[in-house]
Amino acid sequence: MSSPLIVGSVAYTPNVVTIWEGIRDYFKGTSAEMDFVLFSNYGRQVDALVDGTIDVAWNTNLAWVRTVAQTDGACRALAMRDTDTVFQTIFVGRTGSGIGGLDGLKHRRLALGSRDSAQAAILPVYFLDHAGPGADAVELVRIDSDVGKHGDTGRSELDALRTVLDGHADAAAIGINTWEAIGRDELMPGAFEAFWESPTYSHCNFTALPRVPQERTQPWLDHLLAMDWDNPDHRPILEMEGLRQWVPPQLDGYASLFEAVREQAIPPRW
Amino acid sequence: MVNHRLVLDLVERVGTAARHGTVSVSLGDGDPEQLSATVAAWCTRTGNELVAVQGNVATVRRGRSLDPLAELAPDLLPGTRLWMYTNFDCNLACDYCCARSSPQAARRALGIDRVRQLATEAVDAGVAELILTGGEPFLLPDIDELVAACTAALPTTLLTNGMLFRGRRLDALRRMDRSRLALQISLDSATPDQHDQHRGRGSWERAVAGIRIARDEGFRVRIAATLPYEKTHELGPFHDFLDSLGIATEDQVIRALAHRGAAEDGIELTLESLIPEVTITAEGVYWHPVSADHDDQLVTRDIFPLQEAITEVRRRFTEQRAHATAAAQWFPCA
Ligand code: SF4
Numbered sequence: 001m002s003s004p005l006i007v008g009s010v011a012y013t014p015n016v017v018t019i020w021e022g023i024r025d026y027f028k029g030t031s032a033e034m035d036f037v038l039f040s041n042y043g044r045q046v047d048a049l050v051d052g053t054i055d056v057a058w059n060t061n062l063a064w065v066r067t068v069a070q071t072d073g074a075c076r077a078l079a080m081r082d083t084d085t086v087f088q089t090i091f092v093g094r095t096g097s098g099i100g101g102l103d104g105l106k107h108r109r110l111a112l113g114s115r116d117s118a119q120a121a122i123l124p125v126y127f128l129d130h131a132g133p134g135a136d137a138v139e140l141v142r143i144d145s146d147v148g149k150h151g152d153t154g155r156s157e158l159d160a161l162r163t164v165l166d167g168h169a170d171a172a173a174i175g176i177n178t179w180e181a182i183g184r185d186e187l188m189p190g191a192f193e194a195f196w197e198s199p200t201y202s203h204c205n206f207t208a209l210p211r212v213p214q215e216r217t218q219p220w221l222d223h224l225l226a227m228d229w230d231n232p233d234h235r236p237i238l239e240m241e242g243l244r245q246w247v248p249p250q251l252d253g254y255a256s257l258f259e260a261v262r263e264q265a266i267p268p269r270w
Numbered sequence: 271m272v273n274h275r276l277v278l279d280l281v282e283r284v285g286t287a288a289r290h291g292t293v294s295v296s297l298g299d300g301d302p303e304q305l306s307a308t309v310a311a312w313c314t315r316t317g318n319e320l321v322a323v324q325g326n327v328a329t330v331r332r333g334r335s336l337d338p339l340a341e342l343a344p345d346l347l348p349g350t351r352l353w354m355y356t357n358f359d360c361n362l363a364c365d366y367c368c369a370r371s372s373p374q375a376a377r378r379a380l381g382i383d384r385v386r387q388l389a390t391e392a393v394d395a396g397v398a399e400l401i402l403t404g405g406e407p408f409l410l411p412d413i414d415e416l417v418a419a420c421t422a423a424l425p426t427t428l429l430t431n432g433m434l435f436r437g438r439r440l441d442a443l444r445r446m447d448r449s450r451l452a453l454q455i456s457l458d459s460a461t462p463d464q465h466d467q468h469r470g471r472g473s474w475e476r477a478v479a480g481i482r483i484a485r486d487e488g489f490r491v492r493i494a495a496t497l498p499y500e501k502t503h504e505l506g507p508f509h510d511f512l513d514s515l516g517i518a519t520e521d522q523v524i525r526a527l528a529h530r531g532a533a534e535d536g537i538e539l540t541l542e543s544l545i546p547e548v549t550i551t552a553e554g555v556y557w558h559p560v561s562a563d564h565d566d567q568l569v570t571r572d573i574f575p576l577q578e579a580i581t582e583v584r585r586r587f588t589e590q591r592a593h594a595t596a597a598a599q600w601f602p603c604a
Contacts, residue, residue, distance in 0.1 A: 014288040015332070154285060158278045165274050181281045183315050187308055191274040239317065240289060240333070 004033040005220050007206070008045045008054035011038040012152040015240060022237040026227065032220035041148030042116075043269040046070065055212045056220075060150040061087075061118045061203050061257050066268060068258075077205040077251060078221050081243030083177075084203040085250045089119050089127065090179040091196040093171040094164060099195045102132030111141045111160035111169035117151025118257055119203075120160065124173035126260035127198050141169045154178050161192065171195070177242070202253025273298030276305060280312055280330065287332040297326045321592060338591035339584060345398075346545050348587055349580035352397045353549040353559045354388060356380050356416055357405040362431055364469045366496060366527050368560045371405045378552045384573065385416045388550060389423035391576035403429040403559060414442035421450035427492070429454045432480025433473065444487060452490040454523075455481050458497060460511035468496075478515070485516050492521040499526040546583045555579040557586075 004027075009020055020036040027034045037054055039045040042063040049057040050070055056078065059067060067075050091110075093099045099108070105128070113120025121142070128135040141163060145156040160172035161182070176197075185193050206224075208217050227234045229244045238244060260266075276298055283293040297305040302323075309328045313320040321329040339347060355369070357379045363372035380388075392400060400420045407413050408430055420426040428446075432455035435443055455477060458465040462474035469477075484491045493512050502524055512522045549556040554571035561567035569583055 013286055014291070018289045155282060158282050161278055162275060165278075178281070181285075181316060182277045183312055187277050187312055187315070188274050191277075236333075 002216070004035045005056060005212075005216060006054045007034055007036045007056045007058060008048055009036055009038055009058040010042055010045055010149055010152065011040065012146075012149045019237060019240045022240070026234065026237065027220070027223060030219075030223050032223050034220060042066075042150050043148065046269075049207065049209060052209075052211060055208060056217065057207045059205055059207045060152065061201070061205075061254060062116060062122065062150050062261075062266075064205055064207055064254060065257055065261050067207050069268065071209060075207055075209050077207055077249035078217055079224055079246045080202065080205040080249050081241065082245045082247050083243050084205065085247060085253060086200040087119065087203040087253075088176040088200055089123050089173055089198040090176055090194050091124070091171055091173050091198075092161070092164070092179070092185075092192045092194050095185070095190050095193045097170065097193070097195075099171055102128060102196050104195065105138045105171060106133040107137065107139070108170040109139045109141050109168070111143060111163040111172040113156035113160050113174065114144050114147050114149075114151050115142060116147055116149075117156060117175075118260075119175035120151050120157045120173055120178075122260050122264060122266060123198065123201065123256060125264060126256060127173075127196075129263070131198075132196075151175065154181065165191070199256075200253065201256050202250050205249050273300045273305060276308055277312055280309065280328075284316075284318055284330055284332050289333045290331060290336065292321055292329050292331045294327045294329050297323070297328060302326065335592055338588055342545065348546040348583045349395060349397060349548050351399045351401055351547060352388065352392050352576075353401045353403060353547055353562075354380055354385060354420075355404060355549065355551040355559075355562055356385070356402050356407045356413070357410055358551075358563075359409055360404060360406040360431070361409065361433060362406070362469055362473060366468055369403075369405060369563050375405070377405075377409075379410065380550065380552050382412055382415050382419065384550075384552075386419040387574065388576060389420045391574070393423050395577040395580055397424060397576075397580075400424050400426045401429065401559075402426065406431055406434065408434040408439050408442070413439075414445045417446050417451060421447040425450055425452075427452045427454050429456075429494070430480075431456055431469075431473070431477060432484065433476040435480050435483045440483070443484070443489075446489075448488050448490075452492055452521075453484050454492040454494050455484065456496065457481065457493050457512075458495045460508045464497075464501075481515055481517075490521070491515075491517060492523060493517050494523045494525065496525055496527055502526055546587050548580050548583050550579075555583070557583065 009016060016038060024034055024036060039048065042060060045057050046063055046066050048054045049067060064077065091102065099105060112124055115121050125135045128138055143156045143159045143163065145159050146153040157174040157178040160174060163169040164172050225246050227238060227246055229235060229238055279295050283295050287293045306323045306328065309330065310320050313330060318333060319331040319335050321331050357377045358369055358371050359373065359375045359377045360371035361373060389400060402416065402420060407428060410416065417426065417428060428451060430453060457477050458468065465474035481491055505524060509522055544558045546557045547559055549559045549562050550573055551562050555569045555573055556562040557567040557569055569586065570579060573579060
């Protein structure tokens with residue numbers, strides 16, 4: 001039997017261990033067994049993918065963009081969560097603030113999450129530039145509470161929202177996942193309202209390099225895509241990882257981030 | 271003024287917990303009822319579980335709790351077996367008796383009417399086996415009637431010290447349904463010393479005689495030994511002896527002495543450490559047969575309807591396990 005495929009992931013919460021042990025068990029006894037390695041940040045993980053320590057990386061969108069840059073495009077995305085294909089950034093302010101759209105942010109303070117978070121920092125600046133008054137016309141309040149994890153912990157976004165509650169910012173840009181996690185504007189009437197929702201874009205994907213041939217990744221990928229929401233054995237993993245179905249990657253959903261990274265001259269690693 | 275940070279704190283704190291782990295979140299300023307309702311609504315929406323709100327602190331579990339009943343092996347599900355204390359008096363006064371039985375103990379008989387109704391309701395409640403215990407059931411003049419009411423409904427086990435199989439009591443034994451009844455007789459050792467030390471001089475010999483009679487009469491006999499924990503390891507000779515009496519290996523049951531009733535020492539049994547076994551006495555429904563003499567383990571005085579009593583035991587077990595799991599999270603090993 002061939003050796004297991006080694007998948008890397010970043011440990012942004014203790015739950016990551018449970019999730020990956022569940023996924024590993026799901027592959028146990030198949031022709032595509034796998035194991036996992038956890039990293040403390042995405043910079044370290046992409047290094048390990050490039051140097052061959054791991055075969056596949058569970059990458060954020062920024063880690064994907066970095067991998068493409070470091071390999072001159074010689075890498076491939078294998079799959080993503082259904083939720084990764086329709087990710088969005090939500091701009092929120094205090095209820096009744098009357099900001100009314102991105103243009104309403106002109107000369108106001110916008111709290112951003114960690115500078116390496118695509119959804120809460122890099123893309124919000126891009127959206128201000130392309131669909132709003134331009135980032136230069138907005139006072140940016142940066143909250144770098146979880147750099148290295150590309151915003152996965154959501155902590156910087158929660159801190160950005162707290163900054164708005166404290167009156168130190170007029171609005172915050174957060175990921176749709178955080179907006180959902182706080183119950184949108186429904187659980188705390190009078191707290192927040194969304195005034196602009198971005199177009200959808202792609203978030204995480206499984207990334208592999210040509211060094212790991214398709215014969216090795218394909219059986220693993222086939223079994224991954226067969227994970228079934230209606231199967232009670234598979235369901236807990238899917239729920240924990242925040243998806244209903246694994247789907248083929250939608251690469252055009254990364255176009256805005258590639259452009260943003262270029263325009264903002266985002267450095268190659270954090 | 272509502273604490274708008276509450277949900278942000280919930281997301282952050284629960285996000286750092288492992289699955290099934292619990293965190294506590296301060297409700298902060300505002301109307302506690304409204305804040306608790308917000309936590310409950312957030313939990314419902316996000317698939318997490320509000321374990322408790324105490325004072326100004328909410329305890330939340332990440333993910334839905336495990337259903338402790340579903341985690342149990344099917345034969346451990348409370349209500350699979352129904353224990354009935356037929357009476358509390360006994361011809362012996364063993365020093366470790368968990369029911370504090372003795373010749374002086376009040377009878378507190380369950381009585382044929384209640385036994386019959388329990389046996390009937392047990393079938394509908396999904397009980398698979400009835401177990402009659404005491405005291406010494408053979409002290410009851412109508413023990414054969416009680417047993418008949420049970421065996422007519424379900425397979426039944428009758429616990430006895432096996433010392434009274436003479437005269438009318440032997441006749442009563444002979445009338446019992448061998449195809450539906452197993453006798454469980456207490457015997458603690460292969461030689462008299464250990465057994466007699468706790469149960470009284472001469473009791474070993476009479477128990478062994480009783481075992482032989484029951485076997486000769488064609489009954490399935492299970493032997494239950496109650497031993498101090500440190501003696502539960504060297505059992506070779508004891509098993510050899512039981513083999514020689516014709517006791518099947520699976521019918522040789524060894525259990526550790528419990529610290530309950532008259533026992534001065536033994537392993538500590540608490541509500542938390544016992545998976546419940548629904549137990550009925552004349553006084554009501556108890557958590558477990560080893561604690562049927564303890565008010566702290568009385569579940570309800572209402573024996574009927576039996577289904578409700580079983581449901582209540584299961585409900586308390588689920589609740590108690592949920593709290594125990596949450597409490598355990600507070601004392602992680604460093
Ligand atoms: S342990 Fe059994 S035999 Fe001994 S006193 Fe208690 S009920 Fe009677």
